[in-house]
Amino acid sequence: MKIGEIIKRLRKAKGFSQMELAEKIGITYQQLQKYEKGKSKITVDRLIDIARALDVPLSAILSEIYKKENIEIYSEEEIVFLEYFRKISDPELRKSFLKIFEQLSKK
Missing domain, CATH: 1.20.5 (Single alpha-helices involved in coiled-coils or other helix-helix interfaces)
Incomplete structure (x- = not known):
């Protein structure tokens, strides 16, 4: 699963619109849209901001990516x-x- 898809799923699960999440992390909703669609790369710092705004551990996002890889995820x-x-x-x-x-x- 791509990281943008994971962010979108978590955002919707938390009940945030793109505008609300974008405001929480200090970006435009258009930029968040690009992240979710995979049209812009996401830095680790931005990913941490997103995880905090969604009130989920960063490992929750990363574990989705690496489930098939058997890679240890940090708490x-x-x-x-x-x-x-x-x-x-x-x-x-x-x-x-x-x-x-x-x-x-x-x-």
């Missing part, structure tokens, strides 16, 4: 953790966090 918590981790600019602090999580995972 919403893992995605959020990765977003925060990437914002840590100090390499030593990043290493420290990794050591902490390594120790926590052994318990």
Whole structure:
């Protein structure tokens, strides 16, 4: 299933019009229409915005795409953790966090 079709299905299931969802994510309804029809590529950042606006985990959208592929999908918590981790600019602090999580995972 194509990503635009998934977005359209989820949007309708949540009861949003194209105009309502587009406003929630800060784009025109025409751009959302292009996403849903597969005429424009969707960035990961935009996909995250759409998932949040629809109040669904990003993995709900991605899992539809990869159902047949047997690819592991990250949970919403893992995605959020990765977003925060990437914002840590100090390499030593990043290493420290990794050591902490390594120790926590052994318990």
